[in-house]
Amino acid sequence: MRVDREAAMPGNRAVVYQGAGQVEVRDTDYPTYELQDGPGVNKENVGRKVPHGVILKTVASNICGSDQHMVRGRTTAPEGLVLGHEITGEVVDVGPDVEFIKVGDLCSVPFNISCGRCRNCKERKTGVCLNVNPDRPGSAYGYVDMGGWVGGQAEYVLVPYADWNLLKFPDRDQAMEKILDLAMLTDIFPTGYHGCVSAGVTSGSTVYIAGAGPVGLAAATSAYLLGAAVVIVGDLNEERLAQARSFGCETINVADGDPADQVQQILGHDAPAIGQPLVDSAVDAVGFEARGHGENAQTEMPATVLNSLMTVTRAGGAIGIPGLYVTGDPGGVDDAAKVGSLSLRLGLGWAKSHSFVTGQCPVMKYNRELMMAILHDRVQIAKNVNATPIRLDQAAQGYADFDKGAARKYVLDPHGVIA
Incomplete structure (x- = not known):
């Protein structure tokens, strides 16, 4: 069943790169099933239809050292880029070509965006998918030179090829009890x-x-x-x-x-x-x-x-x-x-x-087995990396503290559901 997105569509806020050393939370567009022009979007991807996608309500979106490279000004990332490639969320809307993922599913999103159709994807080399980035093999959300897929340090985010990309957690209540650990599966x-x-x-x-x-x-x-x-x-x-x-x-x-x-x-x-x-x-x-x-x-x-x-x-x-x-x-x-x-x-x-x-880790090669290790108490990854949830509006401070060497893995909690 699909939600009437036009009737139910809320606003959206996201963490945006504003130049070297600067990020801020800004109002931004709610996701649609078509790639729009914007900072970092490859021109060949503008107007690309995504009927195979879903819209997630973000439960957790982590700050990554790779994001920090961009925020330090150490890449060619353009100002205005929405950041975030470590995404865990709840499906709130599904595209017309999505068959198996349903509204309400709680899922982990591999940071690699992959199509599931090309030679590399079929060989489990999802970090170098051939069909999602016109510039080069491989793509990711909210990252420089990765095709322009909008980042997930936001309240809502689009995930393409959802049946292929999303890892659904088998039990929602169990997953929420271990959500900080499971949030580490994205990357x-x-x-x-x-x-x-x-x-x-x-x-x-x-x-x-x-x-x-x-x-x-x-x-x-x-x-x-x-x-x-x-x-x-x-x-x-x-x-x-x-x-x-x-x-x-x-x-x-x-x-x-x-x-x-x-x-x-x-x-x-x-x-x-x-x-x-x-x-x-x-x-x-x-x-x-x-x-x-x-x-x-x-x-x-x-x-x-x-x-x-x-x-x-x-x-x-x-x-x-x-x-x-x-x-x-x-x-x-x-x-x-x-x-x-x-x-x-x-x-x-x-x-x-x-x-x-x-090269990029092919996340889908490992994430299901690592999920099982978490769910069956074989590992405590959140404790070991000192995962620390913060509000979306604390993102700038999180980036600043991380840049100073804080021994923490900051996890953005856009809707206040983790605590």
């Missing part, structure tokens, strides 16, 4: 898990994770879920390192010196006989705004993390790279960095036969 939990799977984490693995932000903490959580014996998290932020220690991680502050030396001290006799501080698997949860180590800890050095991971990972090991790297960075430290060209020690990685996996 950071699958992304951290994908980083670990890509790095070959398994029973008994020793793992080094660069970055103790929400994705790094989600990766550490995932490493334990996969059976890792030792999980070491490195960062510059002591508050975030304390959050990692709160669920059993070993930690190193990379401001104190070379991560390799500190990893060696932690592994001790478990390190290889040749004395090198080598882990089985490593995960880059930092990305292109990486800083150096030791005396360079306050200097931006975008290749630092990737090069250090090749140093600390054993020969034949693997490195997962869910940390974001971009093709356009106006604030890059040099001309090469501004176009995403970094000085990597690829020869070292080649000599050690490392494997690397980069």
Whole structure:
């Protein structure tokens, strides 16, 4: 049954990027089943019909480090862009071509927008769908160069290809009891898990994770879920390192010196006989705004993390790279960095036969199984990342606090239903 949307249509408010360092909550258009022109919308997508979509009433929409890159002015995002790609919500209206999703369903939205029809989607590579973004393979809500699909840090949002994209929670009451955990399924939990799977984490693995932000903490959580014996998290932020220690991680502050030396001290006799501080698997949860180590800890050095991971990972090991790297960075430290060209020690990685996996996490590859782990109390992801609900009108403060390094995962609660 469809709701008469014209009769019942409420207003809408959303978090809008207003230029470097600025976001504000503004009145915006209620979603329709046709893409409208606007900031960041690819011209080839203007007028695109979406009868296969639904409109969600947003229950939770998280602030992500990827959003923060845009808000810092470190991408080519246009002013006026509605932000938000981590969306959980209730279906309030369905398009005429939607068959299985119903009004009232409570669902998780993968941050990847995918069609379910192209070759890549059929191969479960939903992070590089071929049909939703005229610029390049892959798309996301509210993100620069991703086709212009409107973001979900809003009261209401359109989700295309709903039968394919939405993960329906099996029991609404149970889901609301665990909503902060389930809100992590849209991005950071699958992304951290994908980083670990890509790095070959398994029973008994020793793992080094660069970055103790929400994705790094989600990766550490995932490493334990996969059976890792030792999980070491490195960062510059002591508050975030304390959050990692709160669920059993070993930690190193990379401001104190070379991560390799500190990893060696932690592994001790478990390190290889040749004395090198080598882990089985490593995960880059930092990305292109990486800083150096030791005396360079306050200097931006975008290749630092990737090069250090090749140093600390054993020969034949693997490195997962869910940390974001971009093709356009106006604030890059040099001309090469501004176009995403970094000085990597690829020869070292080649000599050690490392494997690397980069790119968007294909969320749908993992989200159902991770949902089951949450619903059956196998993991407490919200606790581990310190998920903190705030009102929609507190978004600007949430972004500011997150930018200062708060050890929290801020979850916007547009309708006041989480608390």
